Amino acid sequence: MIKRASLVLALAGAALLTGCASAPKTLYGWDGYQPQVYQHFKGESPDQQIAEMETALQAISAKGASAPPGFHAHLGMLYSITGKQDQMVAQFEDEKKLFPESATYMNFLLAKVKKGEQ
Numbered sequence: 001m002i003k004r005a006s007l008v009l010a011l012a013g014a015a016l017l018t019g020c021a022s023a024p025k026t027l028y029g030w031d032g033y034q035p036q037v038y039q040h041f042k043g044e045s046p047d048q049q050i051a052e053m054e055t056a057l058q059a060i061s062a063k064g065a066s067a068p069p070g071f072h073a074h075l076g077m078l079y080s081i082t083g084k085q086d087q088m089v090a091q092f093e094d095e096k097k098l099f100p101e102s103a104t105y106m107n108f109l110l111a112k113v114k115k116g117e118q
Contacts, residue, residue, distance in 0.1 A: 029065030032056030037074060046081045053078070069099050073106065085113065 033056060036049050053075050060067055076091030089110065096106045 027066070028068035029060030029063055030068055031059045031063075033068055033071050033074070037070075040074070040078075046078045050075065050078045050082065066098065069102070070095075072098065073102065076109075080113070089113070 032052055036053050036056070039049055040046075053071070057067060057071070057075070072091045072095035076088040076095065079085070079088035079091060092106045092110055096103045
């Protein structure tokens with residue numbers, strides 16, 4: 001009887017501790033980023049993806065979070081596909097500013113744009 005009561009008490013304690021645990025706060029706001037990358041590979045319209053990513057970016061900013069690595073680069077690529085070169089350059093510059101480790105690749109892409117390559 002004592003073993004059974006101890007077991008029930010231990011299980012109740014474990015359940016209580018598990019229920020009180022909160023999920024760790026993530027470093028970045030991922031709102032809509034991963035689904036949009038997936039939609040890109042499925043062939044969804046770039047204009048639709050841009051609209052959804054701009055909405056996601058506003059939601060991320062409203063939460064006080066930062067866009068994840070690659071978000072601005074992906075949005076810049078979508079702007080490039082739709083011929084919005086100025087917005088593409090701005091997004092690539094944002095990616096470089098937020099994630100300096102991406103500067104080499106962003107500079108490579110920006111140099112190709114300056115040369116007129118796609």
